Amino acid sequence: MKQIGSHLLRLFKETGKGLLELVFPDFCIGCGKRGELLCGDCLEEIKRISNPCQLCGAPQEGPICYHCRDLNLHFDGARSGGLYEGILREILLAFKFKGRADIAEKLWNIMIKALPPYWQIDCVVTVPPHKGSLRERGFSSSLLLGAGVAHSLSLPFYPHILEWRREVKRQVGLSRGERFSNVRGAIALTSKREVEGKRVLLVDDVMTTGATASACALALKRAKAQRVWVLTLARDITLKI
């Protein structure tokens, strides 16, 4: 499985990057300056989360945030590279919807910087893509980010271990409560052996309420994963309902 991850990365670097360089020379995706895909000034603009809730990773004053006190989240902790706004939102949208897979390496480097030093990790898995999104875009952003994170940390990568066991509505447009009931029990494992007794890092592109991540974590915990940590590129805290 680890080989699949590095194979995927190699393939993406060789074909994806080569082709994209012809189409897009290295201009900063944020400000358009020539030289780098994401320049130092734009990187500085990403709003990092300096005081995360110990559980869900949202910006927070105390150790555990208001939402987490009421929720039964099944993961042990979540962190994100930055807030889903401004430059980070722009580059993630370009990555997902404008075919800018060449920016992936910058993105997983941003993610790795958000990992707390006390998280012990044995392997990396990803939130499964919805079938429709794969058809539309031809690639899964969570899969590519997961492969990169696993590769950078030299950890085994199990990309297809989680799957949707039924069709669910897109979470966009749903309230906080609806999001949790929409995905409840909707994730299953294709194999348990790889995660049993392991400290698992679950990777996704954006986390909003944590409902999907929590459904994934529950499936992993039922397969006796010892810990489930969640790492996303961005954290969306704009949902008010």
Ligand SMILES: [Zn+2]
């Ligand atoms: Zn820039």
Ligand SMILES: [Zn+2]
């Ligand atoms: Zn929280």
